[in-house]
Amino acid sequence: MKSYISKIFIGAALFSMTGLVSCVGDLDQLPNDPNSITSGNFGEDPQKYLSEVMAKCYSSLAVSGQGGPNGDSDISGLDGGTSNWSRVIFMLNEFTTDEVTWIWPDVGVFDLCTGTWGSSNGVLQGAYGRLYTHIAVCNDFIRSVNDGTFTIDAQTKPLADQFVLEARALRALSYYYVIDFFGNAVRAWDDMKYGEVPPQTTRAELFRLVTDDLEDVLANFKESGVYGRVGKDGVEALLCRYYLNAEVFTGTPMYDKCWQHAENIIKRHKGGFKGSGLANDYLALFCASNDKFAPGGSLQDQNEILWTIPYEYPYTESYGGTMFFIAAATSAASMPTVLYGLNADWSCMHAREQFADKFNFTGGVSADGRTYLWCTEKQGFTKENDEFTVFTSGYAAIKYTNVKADENGMLPRNTYVDSERGFTFNWAGIGEVNGLPAQTQEFASSDFPIIRLADVYLMAAECSLRGAGEKEKGREYVNYLRSRAGVDAWVKDQFTLDNLLDERSRELYWENVRRTDLIRFNKFTGSSYTWAWKNNMRNGGAIPEYMNLFPLPSDVVATYGSNMKQNPGY
Numbered sequence: 001m002k003s004y005i006s007k008i009f010i011g012a013a014l015f016s017m018t019g020l021v022s023c024v025g026d027l028d029q030l031p032n033d034p035n036s037i038t039s040g041n042f043g044e045d046p047q048k049y050l051s052e053v054m055a056k057c058y059s060s061l062a063v064s065g066q067g068g069p070n071g072d073s074d075i076s077g078l079d080g081g082t083s084n085w086s087r088v089i090f091m092l093n094e095f096t097t098d099e100v101t102w103i104w105p106d107v108g109v110f111d112l113c114t115g116t117w118g119s120s121n122g123v124l125q126g127a128y129g130r131l132y133t134h135i136a137v138c139n140d141f142i143r144s145v146n147d148g149t150f151t152i153d154a155q156t157k158p159l160a161d162q163f164v165l166e167a168r169a170l171r172a173l174s175y176y177y178v179i180d181f182f183g184n185a186v187r188a189w190d191d192m193k194y195g196e197v198p199p200q201t202t203r204a205e206l207f208r209l210v211t212d213d214l215e216d217v218l219a220n221f222k223e224s225g226v227y228g229r230v231g232k233d234g235v236e237a238l239l240c241r242y243y244l245n246a247e248v249f250t251g252t253p254m255y256d257k258c259w260q261h262a263e264n265i266i267k268r269h270k271g272g273f274k275g276s277g278l279a280n281d282y283l284a285l286f287c288a289s290n291d292k293f294a295p296g297g298s299l300q301d302q303n304e305i306l307w308t309i310p311y312e313y314p315y316t317e318s319y320g321g322t323m324f325f326i327a328a329a330t331s332a333a334s335m336p337t338v339l340y341g342l343n344a345d346w347s348c349m350h351a352r353e354q355f356a357d358k359f360n361f362t363g364g365v366s367a368d369g370r371t372y373l374w375c376t377e378k379q380g381f382t383k384e385n386d387e388f389t390v391f392t393s394g395y396a397a398i399k400y401t402n403v404k405a406d407e408n409g410m411l412p413r414n415t416y417v418d419s420e421r422g423f424t425f426n427w428a429g430i431g432e433v434n435g436l437p438a439q440t441q442e443f444a445s446s447d448f449p450i451i452r453l454a455d456v457y458l459m460a461a462e463c464s465l466r467g468a469g470e471k472e473k474g475r476e477y478v479n480y481l482r483s484r485a486g487v488d489a490w491v492k493d494q495f496t497l498d499n500l501l502d503e504r505s506r507e508l509y510w511e512n513v514r515r516t517d518l519i520r521f522n523k524f525t526g527s528s529y530t531w532a533w534k535n536n537m538r539n540g541g542a543i544p545e546y547m548n549l550f551p552l553p554s555d556v557v558a559t560y561g562s563n564m565k566q567n568p569g570y
Contacts (some may be wrong), residue, residue: 009068011212014296015039017150022333036040037392043389045239046150046151046152046153046155046156046527047155047156047159048360049236050150050152050156050159050160050538051159051163053141053144053150054141054163054166054167056137056141057134057137057138057141057166057167057170057275058170058228058229058344059316060074060085060133061085061086061134061170061173061309062084062085062107062309062310062316062318062321063084063316063317063318064083064084064085064318064320068244069502074133075213076275077105077311078122078123078126082126082319082320083124083126083129083130083261083320083351084130084318084320084321084324085130085131085134085174085309085320086309086320086321086323086324086488087319087320087321087450088126088127088130088131088320089127089177089326089512090121090125090324090510090512091109092112092123092124092127092177092515093113093177093180093512093513093514093515093516093551094510094512094514094515095109095112095113095513096113096115096533097111097352097514097515097518097524098295098352098355098505098514098518098531099351099352099355099397099505099509099510099514099532100349100350100351100355100397100509101113101349101350101351101352101375101385101394101532101533102328102348103348103349103350103388103389103390103393104389105389105393105495106350107122108122108123108124109123111123113533114533114534114536115534115535115536115547116535116536117452117547117550117551118551118570119551119553119554119557119570120553120554122548122549124551124553125553125554125555125556127177127181127551128178128181128553128556129173129299129553131174131177131178131181132174132178132186132188133176134170135171135174135178135188136172136188137176138167138168138170138171138174138370139171139188139190139192140190141163141164141167142164142168142171142190144151145160145163145164145524146164147191150316160190162222164221165217165221166229166230167213167220168213168214168233169217169221169230169235169238170215171210172210172213172217172235172238173238173450175210176210176238176241176242177208179203179206179207179210180245180249180250180516181358181549181550182495182549182550182552182567183203183549183567184198184200184201184202184203184552184565184567185201185203185206186198186199186200186564187199187200187201187206187209187312187554188199189209197463197560199333199563200404200563200564200565202530203249203250203253204249204250206539207242207249207250208250208359210242211239211242211243212241214235214238214239214538215239217235217297218232218235218239220255221235221397224498225295225296226295226296227291227294227295227296227297227310228294228296228308228310229295229296230307231295231306231307233265233268233269233295233303233306233307233453234295234306234307234450234451236261236263236264236265237261237265237306237307237451237455237456238307238357238451238548239257239261240258240259240261240262240456240459241451241455241459243255243261244258244462244463244520245259245516245520246461247520248516248519248520249488253466253468254431255462255463255469256468256469257467257468258302258459258460258463258468259460259463259464259468259469262456262457262459262460262463263460263469265306265453265456266453266456266457266460266477269303269453270301271302272299272301272302272303272304273302273480273483273484274480274483276453277301277302277303277453278302278304278406278453278454278455278457278480278484279293279299279304279409280302280304280409280410280484281405281410281411282369282370282410282432282484282485283369283372283373283411284303284405284409284410284411285447285449285452286322286399286401286446286449287398287400287401287402287403287404287405287411288341288401288402288404288444288445288446289409289446290305290308290405290429290449291308291310291447292405292409292447293305293409294308294447294449295308298407299408299409302409303453304319304452304453304454305447305449305452305453306449306450306451306453306456307449307450307451308447308448308449308450309321309447309448310447311323311443311444311445311446311447311448312443312445313441313442313443313445314443315445318443319443321444321446321448322400322402322444322446322448323342323444324442325399325400325448325510326340326341326344326396326398326400326401326402326444326446327342327344327345327346328340328346328348328349329349329350329396329397329398329399329400330345330347330396331345331346331347331391331396332345332347333347334347334375334379334381334391334392334396335375335379335381335396339401339403340373340398340401340402340403341401341402341403341404341441341466342402342441342442342443342444343442344442344443344524347391348391350381350385350391350392350394350396350397351374351394351395351397352383352385352394352531352532352533353383353385353531353532354395354531354532355396355505355509355531356383356394356395356397357383358502358505358506359371359506361376361383361395362389363377363378364376364377364378364381365378367486367487368485368486368487368506369484369485369486370485370506370507373398373399373401374395374396374397374398375395375396375398376395376396378379379395379396380392381393381395381396382394383395384532385532385533385538386538388459388533395566397509397510399509399510400444400446401446402441402445402446403427423521424487425525440509451509452508452511454481454507454508455507455508455511456498457477457478457480457481457511458477458478458481458504458507460473460477460507461474461475461477461478461495461500461569462474462500462504465495465496465497465500466497471495474495475492475495478490478495478500478503481507482503482504485506485507495519498521501517501518501521504517505517519548524548525542525543525544525545525546525547525548526542526543526545527541527542530542544567546567546569546570547569549567549568550567551566551569552564552566552567
């Protein structure tokens with residue numbers, strides 16, 4: 001199923017978007033040359049060329065540029081691996097929380113891990129540039145189709161119309177993080193002229209602009225069902241995320257809208273785990289054959305991954321994406337990395353102890369199947385994060401792997417024993433050698449799930465607790481996930497908002513939602529909830545409320561001058 005998107009990515013490399021390669025201070029502006037995305041004669045083969053141009057809107061999520069894993073990045077200021085779309089979002093939405101930390105004192109990254117960032121932080125600048133670059137790419141595609149830059153014949157028009165809807169959805173995805181991270185940012189839209197500097201607008205106005213547009217996309221969306229492209233479920237799930245956080249983003253709660261959209265999605269999913277539409281095996285959702293669970297995949301009764309970023313070695317190589325998640329969490333000095341199917345180990349990312357506590361480990365073992373691949377005291381790690389720069393000072397919370405599940409979407413259990421280092425993993429692989437998976441690559445082939453059906457169930461459950469849905473149904477939704485994880489179902493008294501927040505962490509860790517969740521529950525800033533190295537203190541300390549928003553990058557504010565106001569506190 002992956003061959004289609006791989007060819008699309010290759011097609012994307014055939015053209016250059018030179019108007020978008022610039023310094024971070026220019027990235028919220030529009031391209032100056034309307035012809036910069038065109039090459040050759042579009043009319044020779046409109047459908048083929050249209051697909052190749054559209055591919056840039058998708059490939060911008062997977063790779064940093066068009067010159068390999070670390071070359072010709074679309075933005076400057078960060079290396080190509082660090083500036084990858086999913087990696088910068090992860091650094092902002094996970095490093096800043098109780099779930100995970102990066103042990104190396106990298107400039108900018110250390111500040112995120114310790115809650116000490118400021119407006120000149122280079123990672124924040126790179127994230128802003130990456131998001132607005134992707135928005136600009138999508139705007140340019142939409143504009144080029146709608147204003148006649150591309151000469152589209154009647155045969156090609158249905159495809160062009162569908163691609164425009166998808167580009168609008170992709171734009172809304174990046175805007176979600178702009179609104180979440182930066183608040184009062186700039187309005188860069190396809191109705192603006194080339195070279196026009198977009199105005200700063202309020203967080204609430206951006207929210208209304210994007211959600212109104214996304215509702216229209218959903219109303220007119222023709223289900224593509226094509227692997228690697230966003231489908232109707234992905235569009236509607238993104239709306240759920242917007243409405244779940246509407247009170248934070250706008251001051252007005254919209255849990256009723258989130259509940260209704262979540263119910264629409266849930267009703268479309270049957271089969272799989274207990275008829276829920278969920279995959280039967282949680283671990284398989286993050287392996288090298290997880291495309292089976294995505295739109296267009298081979299296991300549509302377990303179509304849990306509603307929106308995915310495809311990776312397939314050697315066609316898509318990145319030091320971000322799932323390569324980053326696997327390599328950063330593993331170490332050849334501490335574990336047999338062949339178990340994870342990748343010829344790379346960076347030894348630099350581990351769990352914070354407060355996150356590990358949510359799984360009730362005893363003697364390094366948890367009954368929760370979502371921790372099956374973790375390394376704990378049994379492998380020489382400690383739960384406590386006493387030494388910031390020591391990899392084993394914190395559990396290795398391994399979630400993504402580069403080995404394959406079987407055709408039914410299950411990781412075959414083949415015992416591997418390493419008595420010296422305490423490993424007794426039952427592990428998966430195709431064509432095993434001495435119990436080890438034969439598949440080892442330089443870069444990962446595991447896709448990155450942007451939104452899963454599991455999150456939709458949890459969002460609906462939260463809405464029910466906030467008075468916008470059926471509470472018993474919400475508890476049933478959470479218990480699907482707990483049952484799959486092998487832990488006890490909740491009774492009525494256990495179905496509370498605080499418990500749900502912990503369950504979201506257990507189910508969705510490393511999926512770029514944690515900071516947003518903590519803010520929605522009023523547990524990110526202040527001292528009511530702390531974690532190791534928050535405010536650069538071993539046992540955690542308070543950070544001020546204004547840090548619920550990141551600062552707008554100082555370079556961008558300087559470029560705009562009096563036309564842009566910095567977020568309060570910075």
